Amino acid sequence: MTIISILIAFGLCYFVRELDQLRRFEWLKSATRQCNELCKDLPGWSGITGFLFYFGVPLLVTWAVYVLVVAVLGTLGAFLLAIAVLIYTFGPHDLDTDIRSIIHADDDEAQARALESLLGDEPPGEGVDQQAHAIEFVFKESLQRWFGTIFWFAILGIYGALIYRIADRLTEGDLTLEPEQHDLFMRLRQVMDWPVAQLMTLALAISTDFDSVYRAWKKYHDEQGHGLFEGGNGFMLAAARDIVLHGHAAQDGYADQLDGPLSCLKQAMDLVWRLLGVWLTVLALLLLINVIS
DSSP states (O other): OOOHHHHHHHHHHHHHHGGGGOOOTHHHHHHHHHHHHTTTSSSTTIIIIIHHHHHHHHHHHHHHHHHHHHHHTTHHHHHHHHHHHHHHHSSSSSSSHHHHHTOSSSHHHHHHHHHHHHHHOOOTTTTTHHHHHHHHHHHHHHIOOOOOOHHHHHHHHHHHHHHHHHHHHTTTTOOOOOOHHHHHHHHHHHHHHHHHHHHHHHHHHHHHOOOOHHHHHHHHHHHHHHTTTTTSSHHHHHHHHHHHSSSSSGGGGGGGGGHHHHHHHHHHHHHHHHHHHHHHHHHHHHHTTTOOO
């Protein structure tokens, strides 16, 4: 039911845009503040104890709900819960909607404001730097909003999707966390992002130009001077930049319809859709040979 749950949840999020109003994790902000005030004297709270607590309670609640719906509805209950958890953990907003709102803005001023809001308060100036920033944004956000959730749901079910989204939310800068807790959450997030970024890079190679992606991937690791399992996810961003700015995507049909960062946003988003198609195809094949259930 894994691939079916993903397809239904993704389809509902795509066609029923109002569902993004349900994807709210603001409760984590107040919860972390209150828990750190009440539990700060517990042994190890600023480190591993608090780290485990923030994951343990939501997972325990999810497990209790799972037991309840399975007891009442059986396999159908587990299926419906999986869809609900996926809808909740996708996001926080629909990436394609955000990008479309920029490209089809009513006027240049509104478009510039939307672009600045999307790319950050101080995006790079005009030129290649801004284009590269736009490409990196699309791929980083697609990993965070879609692919991370899909991967960990396929591996660990509803608990994996929930752990990933909580880890993602807890690493944002607006939460009240102890420094050691934040470091632990950041490490977990990096560990969870790494295989997703590698598989996204592989899917990019399959769906575009394998040699170009491999060269960009290898060049990044050579320049950084570290091994395969070290560093961040810059290899994925390097490959995406190379493909969009100089490779396969630069020759696509809308290259002459848009320019600058808008063109890069559209081309990068198109590549993300291709990556998603590759991922879902692989998941379907794994389902057929009973690797996943």
